[in-house]
Amino acid sequence: MTDEAPMRRTAPSRLAELRHLFGGQRSGRQFGILGALVAIVIFFQIVTGGKTLDPINLLNLVNGNAYVLILAIGMVMVIIAGHIDLSVGSVAAFVGVIVAISIDNWHWPWLFGLLLGLGVGAVVGAWQGFWVAYVGVPAFIVTLAGMLIFRGANQFVGNSTSVSLPAGDTFSFIGSGYLPDPAWGVQLNLSTVVLGLAAIAAVIIRTLRRRRRARGGGAEELPLWVDVLRVALLVAVIGAGTYLFAEGPIGTSFPISGVILVALVLGYSFLSNRTVIGRHIYAVGGNWRAAELSGVNIRRTNFFVMMNMSIIAAFAGEMWVARAAASGPGDGIGWELDAIAAVFIGGAAVSGGIGTIVGSVIGGLVIAVLNNGLALLGVSSDRVQIIKGLVLLVAVGIDVYSQRRGRPSLIGRFQRRSTAAGLPGDEPLPSSAPVPNGPTP
Amino acid sequence: MTTVAAAPILEMRRISKDFPGVRALSEVSIAVGPGQIHAVAGENGAGKSTLMKVLSGVYPYGSYDGDIVFHGKLQRFRSVASSETVGIVTIHQEFALIPELSITENIFLGSEITRRGVIDWSEQNRQATSLLELVGLREDPNTQIKHLGVGKQQLVEIARALHKDVKLLILDEPTATLNGTDSQHLLSLILGLKGRGVSSIIISHKLNEIEQIADSITILRDGRAIETLSVQAQEVDEDRIIRGMVGRSLQSRFPDRQPRIGEVFFEVKDWTVRHPHVPERLVCKGESFEVRRGEIVGLAGLMGAGRTELAMSIFGRSYGSYVSGQIFKDGREIVLNSVADAIAHGIAYVSEDRTNLGLNLLDDVKESIVSARLRKISRGGRVDEWEERRVAESFRAGLRIKTPTIDEGVSKLSGGNQQKVVLAKWMFTDPELLILDEPTRGIDVGAKFEIYGIIQRLAAQGGGVVLISSELPELLGVCDRIYTIFEGRITNNLLVTHADPETLMRSITTTQKKAATR
Structure with missing residues (x-):
């Protein structure tokens, strides 16, 4: 009996430590949604007979969805702050037509056109931010109005016709371009390989630095095997991805749009987790009255998220125009709904205060892979829509259900920021006295 | 137990109720006769509201120990709705009325009068008019609730209760938010209902009101029924009730401390603040106070007396709208337009509402x-x-x-x-000045002791502490000096060595400047 006790303890503790593989307790939701993504990819890989992980298909997947994933980055911050933005599709289209005209009609260099577009996005964002933050009109209304206003503005500026970019314009690289390839007689695309190796090195260095700092003081150190396994998994995934993109047709590489996406994910993850403004966004969405009484400038925070969203929408619109080499009156219709769906599949809460950048992008990838895989299978678009709707409903439904049951949900509970360090506790926490939540009649 | 002439309409027998870590009620028994007004008195946290929530079904049968007998039958209320079906209706401090709907709509909400599935408006309005007459409210029944003052809203609540064929009316601090005239009207209405055979249980801090209308009084202290006094049979006066409410030893519930009090460093002068929604109502009426370094200053007052409002309006104008007044720190005037300003000037405010405003x-x-x-x-x-x-x-x-x-x-x-x-x-x-608003509410005794220790350590570091509390023993045990506040006015300023529970209770329940000497 006495010998058995320690034996029994090891099994659950190992299992619990496994949770730290992807950033500890709180990112469990990400872990869950990442698992769902992997499962979907494997499923389609099998039923399409290997077409899903084909290099050309992957290129299309990234190029064709980067703009939605980028929108999801801005949208999750809006939703964390407790708002919503319905205008992103219209704003993207409005900016897109202005950029197209500036390059095509006014013969501006593409870089100036790009900056002009971002500037217009900033002005639009300031306009919407003003109404939300300083006048106090709910964002739903402000951006519903914006959806109409900027759709109309797109068609007014573009005369409701399509504006094409001059052929061979270098602008298109941000939407559908590839990294340069010095070749040197190697079969693989060298720049993709370099990028992949750099990512692997970054993962390893980061893990080592964290372990060293944890030893120095502060956070508890994770067991070595957890970190080793985590790094091994990440290296395997990055390595496989690198290989797939690098072995594609000559002249292709990991797409530029993908590079931009990864850069934005890293940048905004840093912003939301590690900076004062990021903390303030979570604070305002989680409990704005407490945030106000803690000295947070709520108006400035709301203004920031709304303005930031419009700038991101402007950029997404530019990527779209670059890829399509034209801007049309119907661009961006329904984008807001794709972005919002991605955010909620990725674990954000409608009530605000909860959500992650990475989770939302993974949520967006789930939708993208689903779209792509069903298209490869030849499923018609009517049925694709039905399936997407059901996936959204079930993903959030599972989350809500398990939260109500009060237990760690499949993809819920730890759904906030991925914290740098995990919890050391290897046993279920003793349930301390429940919060006296002042029962009201 | 005093004799109740007729068989009681309600008996609560040995009611006990536990919350995690706290025993809120311990074998409390009360009995209310038909057409009687029974008052329940006690300090905040004594268990009054919990007792009423047990009675009204907020805490359903099975979550407490003991029996509720109503009309001679053992009752097992599973919800508020099931207690209302037998005629027990609660009027809460915060009303359950819907501001956008009319008086009639609110009265009949959930029990609409219909003819073939369609609401019979003329019949509803007719009945509403007569109910309003009964409670003495002269208003068009089509008036929206949001256009009524608190006093009138309360009358609508009572009209609604009467419509539900109430046998026992529970009133939780009914006059806390009312002015003098409205309070008197309400009290006479309760007496009028008594004449119609409706019993009432009234919870009130205002002892003069209890004395005025109650037939009997049960005093609760620390979750126990200390005594039940009959107004006719016994000599009942405010002092008697106060002694029953506060009578407990204050020893060893507070850590020892040697105060080292320095000079005045924080002063508020002529502070006047308007209510955020009712512009004609002042929540602070030109009040002044000061805090010395190393000092723990108490702010004693009932809920709604204006303590929180005073503190929050100082803390970066986070409550109400500023009318006039100045704040001085170390002799220099400071202007605090936002919470960030207040924090930058070394002021901290710990809210009474931990879960909604604190975290x-x-x-x-x-x-x-x-x-x-x-x-x-x-x-x-x-x-x-x-x-x-x-x-x-x-x-x-x-x-x-x-x-x-x-x-x-x-x-x-x-x-x-x-x-x-x-x-x-x-x-x-x-912080140099730490304002604590009910910091020990809903906290068990052990944690309270530790929190007192933390407060004392802060003061010892040379800052000042303002402690807002409804618990008089806490104020007397922790503070060096106590201001009392009643209806937006500071009514007294006592060194703790000169204060006792009776004096404080008198100062926070009446406008009297000085306590009567006994």
């Missing part, structure tokens, strides 16, 4: 602790997460916050430990 329940312990002064641990807008951990760990050790790790969500902590997190959050801002 973001989605945060974990370390995030909460640094949330009121993030810039202190950030450089160029970037939060130093290692410094955050170091700070959080030191507060966790220093305040003995019981949590498995600093990464635990604050929503999982007990009330006492949540409160320590809030205290840590504000201590992290390095």
Whole structure:
């Protein structure tokens, strides 16, 4: 009996430590949604007979969805702050037509056109931010109005016709371009390989630095095997991805749009987790009255998220125009709904205060892979829509259900920021006295 | 137990109710006769509201021990609706009326009069008119609730209760938010209902009102029924009730302390603040007070007396609209237009509403602790997460916050430990003046003792502390000096050595400046 006790303890503790593989307790939701993504990819890989992980298909997947994933980055911050933005599709289209005209009609260099577009996005964002933050009109209304206003503005500026970019314009690289390839007689695309190796090195260095700092003081150190396994998994995934993109047709590489996406994910993850403004966004969405009484400038925070969203929408619109080499009156219709769906599949809460950048992008990838895989299978678009709707409903439904049951949900509970360090506790926490939540009649 | 002439309409027998870590009620028995007005008196936290919630079914059968006998039958209320079906109706301090609907619509909400599925408006309006007449409210029944004052809203509540064929009316602090005239009208209405055979249980802090209308009084203290006094049979006066309410020993519930009090460093002069929604109502009426270094100053008053409003309006004008008044720190006037200003000037305010105003329940312990002064641990807008951990760990050790790790969500902590997190959050801002609003509400005795220790340590470091509390023993045990506040006015300023519970109770329940000498 006495010998058995320690034996029994090891099994659950190992299992619990496994949770730290992807950033500890709180990112469990990400872990869950990442698992769902992997499962979907494997499923389609099998039923399409290997077409899903084909290099050309992957290129299309990234190029064709980067703009939605980028929108999801801005949208999750809006939703964390407790708002919503319905205008992103219209704003993207409005900016897109202005950029197209500036390059095509006014013969501006593409870089100036790009900056002009971002500037217009900033002005639009300031306009919407003003109404939300300083006048106090709910964002739903402000951006519903914006959806109409900027759709109309797109068609007014573009005369409701399509504006094409001059052929061979270098602008298109941000939407559908590839990294340069010095070749040197190697079969693989060298720049993709370099990028992949750099990512692997970054993962390893980061893990080592964290372990060293944890030893120095502060956070508890994770067991070595957890970190080793985590790094091994990440290296395997990055390595496989690198290989797939690098072995594609000559002249292709990991797409530029993908590079931009990864850069934005890293940048905004840093912003939301590690900076004062990021903390303030979570604070305002989680409990704005407490945030106000803690000295947070709520108006400035709301203004920031709304303005930031419009700038991101402007950029997404530019990527779209670059890829399509034209801007049309119907661009961006329904984008807001794709972005919002991605955010909620990725674990954000409608009530605000909860959500992650990475989770939302993974949520967006789930939708993208689903779209792509069903298209490869030849499923018609009517049925694709039905399936997407059901996936959204079930993903959030599972989350809500398990939260109500009060237990760690499949993809819920730890759904906030991925914290740098995990919890050391290897046993279920003793349930301390429940919060006296002042029962009201 | 005093004799009740007829068989009682309601008997609550040996009611006990436990919350995690606290016994809220311990074998409390009360009996109410038909057509009687029974008052329940006691300090905040004595168990009055809990007792009423047991009776009205908010805490359903099975969540308490003891029996409720109503009309001679053992009752097992599963919800508020089931207690209302037998005629027990509660009028809450905060009304359950819907502001956008009319008086009629509110009265008949949930029990609409219909003919073939369609609402019979003329019949509803006819009945509403007669009900309004009964409660003495002369208003068009089509008036929207939001256009009525609190006093009139309360009458609508009672009209609604009468429509439900009420046998026993429970009134929780019915006059707390009313002015003198409205209060008198309400009291005479309750007496009028008594004449129609409706019994009432009234919870009130205003002892003169209890004396005026009650037939009998049960005094609760620490979850126990101390005594039941009959107004006719016995000599009942305010002093008798007060003694029953506060009579307990104050020893050893508070840590020892040797105050070292310095000069005045914080002064508020002629502070006047308007109610945020009712512009003609002043919540602070030109009040002044001062705090010395090393001093713990109490602010005693009932709920709704204007204590929180005074504190929050000073704390960066986060309540109501500022009318006039000045704040001086170290002799220089300071202007605090926002919470950020207040924090920058070394003022901290710990809210009475821990879960709604004090914490973001989605945060974990370390995030909460640094949330009121993030810039202190950030450089160029970037939060130093290692410094955050170091700070959080030191507060966790220093305040003995019981949590498995600093990464635990604050929503999982007990009330006492949540409160320590809030205290840590504000201590992290390095306050010179710490305002604590009911810091020990809903916290068990052990945690209270620790929190008193933390308050005393802060004062010993040379800052000033303002302690707002409804618990007189707490104020007497912790403070050096106590201001009393009643209806937006500071009514008394006592050194704790000159204060006793009776004097304080008198100062917070009446406008009397001086306590009567006995």
